[in-house]
Amino acid sequence: MPQQPRRTIEIMDTTLRDGEQTSGVSFSASEKLTIAQLLLTEVKVDRIEVASARVSDGEFEAVKKITKWAKASGLLDKVEVLTFVDGETSVKWMQQAGGKVMNLLTKGSLNHLTHQLKKTPAEHFADVAAVLSLAKKKNITCNIYLEDWSNGMRHSPDYVYQYLDFLVKQPVKRIMLPDTLGVLTPGEVYQYVSAIVTRYPGIHFDFHAHNDYDLGTANVMEGVRAGAHGLHLTINGMGERAGNAPLASAIAVMHDFMPHIKTNVAEKSLYTVSKLVETFSGFRIPVNKPVVGENVFTQTAGIHADGDKKNNLYFSDLMPERFGRQRKYALGKTSGKANIENNLSQLGIKLSDADLKKVTQRIIELGDRKEVVTQADLPYIIGDVLDSNTIEDKVQINNYLLTHAKNLNPSVTLQISIDGETYEEQAQGDGQYDAFMNALKKVYKQRKTDLPVLTDYAVRIPPGGKSDALCETIITWSHHNREFKTRGLDSDQTVSAIKATQKMLNII
Numbered sequence: 001m002p003q004q005p006r007r008t009i010e011i012m013d014t015t016l017r018d019g020e021q022t023s024g025v026s027f028s029a030s031e032k033l034t035i036a037q038l039l040l041t042e043v044k045v046d047r048i049e050v051a052s053a054r055v056s057d058g059e060f061e062a063v064k065k066i067t068k069w070a071k072a073s074g075l076l077d078k079v080e081v082l083t084f085v086d087g088e089t090s091v092k093w094m095q096q097a098g099g100k101v102m103n104l105l106t107k108g109s110l111n112h113l114t115h116q117l118k119k120t121p122a123e124h125f126a127d128v129a130a131v132l133s134l135a136k137k138k139n140i141t142c143n144i145y146l147e148d149w150s151n152g153m154r155h156s157p158d159y160v161y162q163y164l165d166f167l168v169k170q171p172v173k174r175i176m177l178p179d180t181l182g183v184l185t186p187g188e189v190y191q192y193v194s195a196i197v198t199r200y201p202g203i204h205f206d207f208h209a210h211n212d213y214d215l216g217t218a219n220v221m222e223g224v225r226a227g228a229h230g231l232h233l234t235i236n237g238m239g240e241r242a243g244n245a246p247l248a249s250a251i252a253v254m255h256d257f258m259p260h261i262k263t264n265v266a267e268k269s270l271y272t273v274s275k276l277v278e279t280f281s282g283f284r285i286p287v288n289k290p291v292v293g294e295n296v297f298t299q300t301a302g303i304h305a306d307g308d309k310k311n312n313l314y315f316s317d318l319m320p321e322r323f324g325r326q327r328k329y330a331l332g333k334t335s336g337k338a339n340i341e342n343n344l345s346q347l348g349i350k351l352s353d354a355d356l357k358k359v360t361q362r363i364i365e366l367g368d369r370k371e372v373v374t375q376a377d378l379p380y381i382i383g384d385v386l387d388s389n390t391i392e393d394k395v396q397i398n399n400y401l402l403t404h405a406k407n408l409n410p411s412v413t414l415q416i417s418i419d420g421e422t423y424e425e426q427a428q429g430d431g432q433y434d435a436f437m438n439a440l441k442k443v444y445k446q447r448k449t450d451l452p453v454l455t456d457y458a459v460r461i462p463p464g465g466k467s468d469a470l471c472e473t474i475i476t477w478s479h480h481n482r483e484f485k486t487r488g489l490d491s492d493q494t495v496s497a498i499k500a501t502q503k504m505l506n507i508i
């Protein structure tokens with residue numbers, strides 16, 4: 001088969017325009033500037049669309065900030081603003097905001113033209129020509145959107161071709177073909193884009209997908225295969241309705257499956273920009289979102305982790321390091337010994353086989369209780385499990401009932417066995433743990449044994465704030481001039497303190 005020549009696809013990121021059309025999302029001017037800077041200097045997309053003209057004063061300020069920075073950085077021709085066929089109005093708005101490139105929104109289907117603008121093709125072409133000539137006089141670069149182009153190709157192709165025949169003679173740099181409603185199949189994208197690219201050689205065409213059928217990434221891939229020169233993408237697939245094609249997925253697909261295609265995008269920055277946009281927008285990335293989702297490089301099944309150590313059996317080109325990420329091994333009831341060993345070796349911890357077995361057992365127990373265990377929890381779990389090993393169980397806390405109600409003192413009912421004898425006591429306290437200690441004191445009073453004095457009580461959660469499983473309580477005790485500490489671990493803070501106390505009872 002003849003080799004195809006290598007082509008570079010121009011990437012236009014429209015997170016700040018179409019992405020901001022995600023319901024409930026609005027970026028401040030400073031947030032837009034930060035995202036724009038990251039996109040152009042780190043992610044290295046070729047162009048960014050930053051706003052729609054005339055939307056608001058806030059948008060005006062945002063465009064002004066971005067164009068000021070872009071001009072000083074020599075990047076102004078990469079900053080684009082969506083404008084409308086409204087005579088001079090949008091052009092002026094954009095110019096006053098410092099913009100030099102406009103993406104003019106025009107009609108790409110007869111249906112839209114007839115029912116929304118209520119114009120004939122000839123009237124529309126004349127209006128468009130007037131805006132284009134005005135922009136040319138003002139030295140503004142013009143790209144053209146054919147809104148609803150996909151339905152235009154399906155239902156009014158004669159209109160689309162008539163319009164394109166007109167446009168290719170106009171001062172237009174790029175023609176942008178949107179699947180406005182995200183209704184095309186990959187096969188149709190290929191068919192329509194290749195027909196157009198073949199008919200108008202030498203003209204730059206962008207393809208703009210929407211994700212209504214979850215076909216956004218597949219469709220941009222077909223658009224490129226058919227010969228499109230540029231793509232419109234958004235971070236995290238944000239955008240109108242179901243969003244646009246996601247930048248990270250589209251880049252991974254092109255880099256891995258299209259050997260004759262190049263982009264200028266730096267894969268390493270895709271995760272950082274995705275997280276930044278998630279924070280600014282409040283639009284949460286699903287944990288299974290390819291490339292950028294929290295879980296997509298985490299092996300959960302122990303058999304996968306095992307295979308990773310055996311000739312890299314589960315290797316895929318989609319390596320986390322490409323995107324500045326790291327392979328993780330989940331900890332839970334399905335994780336098994338290999339996952340735990342991988343986590344331990346990432347932490348630099350080595351355990352004997354016997355201890356590893358106990359730690360594995362504890363993680364399975366936590367998993368069974370639907371608790372999420374993270375790598376950061378591991379040292380705590382190890383500390384707890386190994387600590388418990390060395391302490392004999394002469395004191396057993398069999399049952400307790402803790403109550404906490406508004407305007408009533410917390411209370412406890414406690415049943416405890418000491419050296420085979422069982423006691424039951426009730427008590428109140430300032431808090432649930434205080435009530436527990438008061439009940440315990442009553443038991444030990446009966447046994448005429450004094451209890452250690454609590455001198456310090458420290459609570460920690462594993463770092464990272466990700467765990468919803470564990471809380472560690474370390475209590476310092478003083479007893480007969482001796483000071484010692486015990487530790488308890490549980491998802492409930494009071495229970496972790498009770499566990500630490502049970503250890504103390506078994507030590508004295």
Ligand SMILES: CC(C)C(=O)C(=O)O
Nearest residue numbers: 145147148178179180
């Ligand atoms: C507003 C236009 C350009 C658009 O995003 C679309 O048609 O998908």
